[in-house]
Amino acid sequence: MNVIANKWIGQRTIRPDGADKVTGRACYAADNTMPGMIWGKVLRSPHAHALIRSIDTSKAEKLPGVKAVVTAKDLVEFPVDKPVPLGIQDMRWMSRNIMAREKALFHGHPIAAVAAINEEVAAEACKLIEVDYEVLPHAIEIEDAIKPHAPILHDFVRFEGKPSNIAGTMVNKVGDVEAGFAEADIVIERTFTTRPVHQGYIEPQACTVSCTADGKVTIWSSSQGQFMVRAMTSFLTGITQSNIRAIPAEIGGGFGAKTIIYLEPLATVLAKKSGRPVKMVMTREEVMRATGPTSGSRSTVKIGAKKDGTLVAAQGTFYLQAGALPGSPLRGPVGCSFSPYYIPNILSTGYDVVSNRSKVAAYRAPGAPLGAFAAECVIDEICEKLGLDPLEFRLKNSSKEGQKAVYGATFGKITFEETVEAALKHPHYKAPLDKNPRPGVKRGRGVASGFWFNAGGESSAQVNITEDGNVAVTTGHPDVGGSRASIANVTAELLGIDHSRISVLIGDTASIGFSNLTGGSRVTFASAIVVTQSTEKVIGQLKERAARIWKIDPDAVTWENGEARPAGPNAGKFPPLSLEDLAAKANEMGGPIGAGTQLNTTGADPGFATHIVDVEVDVDLAIVRVLRYSAVQDVGRALHPSYVEGQIQGGVVQGIGWALSEEYLFDKQGKLENAGFLDYRMPVCSDVPMIEPVMLEIPNPKHPQGVRGVGEAPIVPVLAAITNAVHDALGKRFCDLPLSPPRVSAALDAAAE
Amino acid sequence: MAKVHVTTTINGEPEEFLCEPHQSMLDALRGPLGLTGSKEGCGTGDCGACSITLDGRLVCSCLMLAVEAEGKKIGTIEGLAQGDHLHPLQQKFLEWGALQCGICTPGVLVAAKALLEKNPDPTETEVRFWLAGNLCRCTGYDKIVRAVLETAADMRRAA
Known part of the structure; x- marks a missing residue:
């Protein structure tokens, strides 16, 4: 024991x-430097949509100081008709995203890249590259991309048999929505947009x-997955993975966006060409023009309920802007929007719409916030019409253990109800709110809930005892927000030693086993599992070494407070052996002490969040400010x-930024x-007040420490919570984000007329 | 173009370097001077990740020409700690967990130190407006503001 x-x-x-x-x-990634290093720059398309008739790089190549020039010809070409999946990405699209091939598909799309002795020469050389474009009509907004006779981005994309910008669909369904709506006493349908x-x-x-002369490539970059960097670079350059070592730099934020790459394959080919x-x-x-962002969206949500507030049917139709190449996060709105609730009849449909802006990258709970925005605002309106408290309504309709979610899973022990109960009991929800504190100012309160799948997946860890009896832990996940600190705590706990004796490092692709992306709220969940298993193996070795020293059975040894102690009939017979003692004797007693674990982790149950927010609207300036925020x-x-x-x-x-001020x-x-x-x-x-996190710690029974993924769920309810609060303040329902001064002002002016 | 010779003081030490006339102070710090603690998040003075002090005044080093350092005193994140003794703000940021990815942290710390030198007893609102030039995308600012307020209180008690 x-x-x-x-x-x-x-x-x-x-x-x-x-x-x-x-x-x-x-x-961090930009802090690295190397002897003999040169600089790469990207030439980008000045057009949103254009055929590339030809590219002439000869003048650039002749500029003194230029060492290499690459275009799409230098990268692996993937035919459009055959998928090349890597995780949730398709290398057909990734290759065309990092370098335009047939067409420039958005303003800022890479056309060529140059490496030169310094940044200035590289930039100068980019200007000397001659590109013959045939400018084409473009479409950016969803409605422009799906209307009849819209400019078509890709000839190979067909929808209902015709050329289209709808590159994919996703349908989740339970029950019969038509029959469900027929039973409803109230049905509300609204259309929402997000930027x-x-x-x-x-x-x-x-x-x-x-890239050395023997073909070995070493990449230092910041990403949400060094193994993803290695694999994508391998696919896109044709260099085998065994010849690529990806070393993770500290990462200065990613939020999903650094789960794909842009520069590494270009730099690799430039390094190879230039030596x-x-x-x-x-x-x-x-970054702004050509990486990410997330999808803009147009969502129509229709929800039906009985007079007593029982939800009977929900329908969601979500159009998401993929950017220039297919791949919107449809699973987010389609799978998450209604999942907090038990609704017997659901039809949830997503459409992946390509348009002439940069290809989307994941963003914190990809797609879920924009779906929750639509669903949670309609629920708020139903509560208002039925005269029901919105949190009591959520409690009444919450999903429960054993029910089947619309996305296919059967819920285990889920804890949505607990978040709603905690919100109901929270002093914030009971606090009085003066809705008219002074002339020209209105205040309101809103609530909303959110759901995120969470993820397990592949992770690796190695736990080694140093020769002086301390601990080195290596995991394979870039640390975006403190995961090393959590891992030090777990290891210290299991070994019973001070956490400061544990170093936690992120291994590169050559020094630790495959570990999937830092994403899906999975890293602390999954790395704690593999570190726990590795540490338990190490404790087994330590007990076995002590048993050998004492010449007793390993089962008669316990590990307690950082020491091996004889137990059972031998208790007290020998002085305890500390980690230092056992490390010092390691080599004579069987060799180095250490263990690794590589697993496809499971048991990441979903995350639920329920938020309460108070806002204040300056009616004259149309500014919405968040006064108080509680996030359960x-x-x-x-x-x-x-x-x-x-x-x-x-x-x-x-989420506050998404709701109030951010937009392309x-x-x-x-x-x-x-x-x-x-x-x-x-x-x-x-712009913001203190944000009160209300953490419920209901241990996940499928995890050794009870961990549940945390990172993504907290952005899901925010858009709707704020919009519902603004409705409470102004008596007006907004369906289009952000609630920026121009938009709020226009709505207030329209209401005044 | 001929490089310019600049004589300056960085974190209390005399320093000389060569730079292009158009080079920013940030590029000089990160390049010839090897001080990569100041970060470039935008290059347009909007994110504050490159914050330094120039004769005690808080500036964005991306908006300052390197030649302007001539005869001046520059303070960067690398000068906050005295040897292995962290500045109280640095220590408090660690205790509060007032950083996640940490890319904005050097700029935030340099800015916060400049605030406390000017105003040792700031209100929450004053901290928030002073740090409004330092973008942080990870923390939501909550723990940053608390860490600055608590450091200010500690430093007042110690003074």
Whole structure:
């Protein structure tokens, strides 16, 4: 038996990577440099949609200081008719996303790349590349892309047998919605839109790539998965994975967007052609124009209920903007929007619409917030019409264990009800709110809930005992927000030693087993499992070594507080052997002590969140401000509460930006007008209040520490919670985000007329 | 174009470097000076990740020409700690978990230090408006603001 003191799990320990990060020493992707390094730059399309008739790079190649030029010809070509899947991505589209092939599909689409002795020469060379474009009509907004006679992006995309920009559909269905609506006493149907919003990580994409004469490629870059970097680079350049080593730099934010790559294959080919290490760093403008963002959307949601508030039917039709190549996160709105509720009849349909803007990348609970926005606003309206408390309504209709979700799973022990009950009991929900605090100012309160699948998947870990009796843990997941701190707590707990004796490192692709992306709210969940199993194996080895020293049966040894102790009939017969003692004797007693685990982890049950928000609307200036925000979520077990709270607080504030101020704006030529942080308005510190995370810790029975994924669920309810609060303040239902001053002002003016 | 020779003081130490006349202070710090703690998030003065002090005044180093450092005193994130002794703000950020990815953290710390030197007893609103030039996408700012307020209180008690 191993005695667990529960000393470290749940403690707010100092993170292993903390000192480096507060002193400026942490090495992010753009901080790397190499002897002989040269710089790569990308030439990008000045048109939203154009045929590329020819590309002449000869003048650029002749410019002194230029070492290599690449175009799509230098990358692997994947025919469009045969899928090349890698995880949820398709390399047919990824190859065309990182470098235009037949056509430039959006303003900012890479056309060619240059490596030169410095950034200035590389930029100069880009200007010398001559591209013969035939400019084509373009479509960016969903309604423009799906209307009759819309410009077609891809000849190979067919919908209902005809050329179309609808590249895919997804349908989830239970029961019979028509019969369900026929039973309803009240049916509300509304259409909602959201704008594309960017993930907004502060660190632009960057990499350094070395390719040596023997064909070995080393990539330093920041991503949400070094194994993804290796695999995608391999696919897109044709270099085998065994010849590519991807080293994860510290990552300066990703939020889903860094689950795909843009620069690494280009830098790899440039490095190979030039024989020099190549560094590439995107500008913020390039990040905004050509990476991510998430989909803009148009959603129609129809929900029917009985007079007593029982939900009977729901229908959702979600059009998502994929960007230039297929691949919207349809699963988000289609699978999540209605999943908090037991509704016997559901028809949920998603359409993947390609259009002339950059290809979408994942963004925190991909697609779920925009679906929840539509569904949770309609539910709010039903509650209003029926005169029911919106939280009591949610409690009455909540999904329960054993019920089948619309996306196919049968729910295990889920905890949506618990989040609603906690919200009902929270002082925020009971606090009085003065709805007219002063002339020209209105206040309102809103609630909304959200669901996210969460994920398990492949993870690897290695736990080694150092020769001096300390611990080195290696995992395969880039740490986006404190996962190393959680892993140190878990390992310290299991071994019964001080957490500061444990170093936690992120291995590169050559030093640790395959580990899937940092995404899906999976990293703390999955890495805790593989680290636990590895540590338990190590404890088994330690007990076995002690037994050998004492010449007793290993089963007669316990591991307690960092020591092996004789147990049973031998209890007290020998002085305990500490980790240091056993490490010192390791080699004479059988060799180094350490163990690894590689698993496809399972048991990641879904996450639920219920949020309460108070807003204030300045009626004259049409500014919506968030006054108070409480976010309830079941987190299973908070291994390190600060970083769990941080996920909730950060997710909420991203949602506030999505709801109130962030949006992509395009001009008539299809060029993004606000490709910078001044005009693309993410929340700044003075825009938001403190965000209160209300963590419920209901252990996930399928996880050794009870962990439930946390990172994504907290962004899901925010859009609707705020919109419902604005309705409470103004008595007007908004269906189009963001609720920015121009939009709120127009609505207030229209109401006044 | 001929490079310009600049003589300056960085984190209290005399320093000389060569730069292009058009080069930004951020590029000089990250390039010839090897001080990569200051980050480039935007290059347009909107994100604050490159925050430094110039004769004690908080500036975005991406908006400053490197030649402007001539004869001035530059303070960067690398100068916050005294040897292995962290500045109280650095220590408090670690204790609060006031960072996630950490890319904005150097700029936030430099800005917060400049605030506390100017105003040792800021209100929450004053902290929020002072730090409005430092974008953080991970934390929602909550723990950052708390860490700054608590450091200010600690430093007032210690003074």
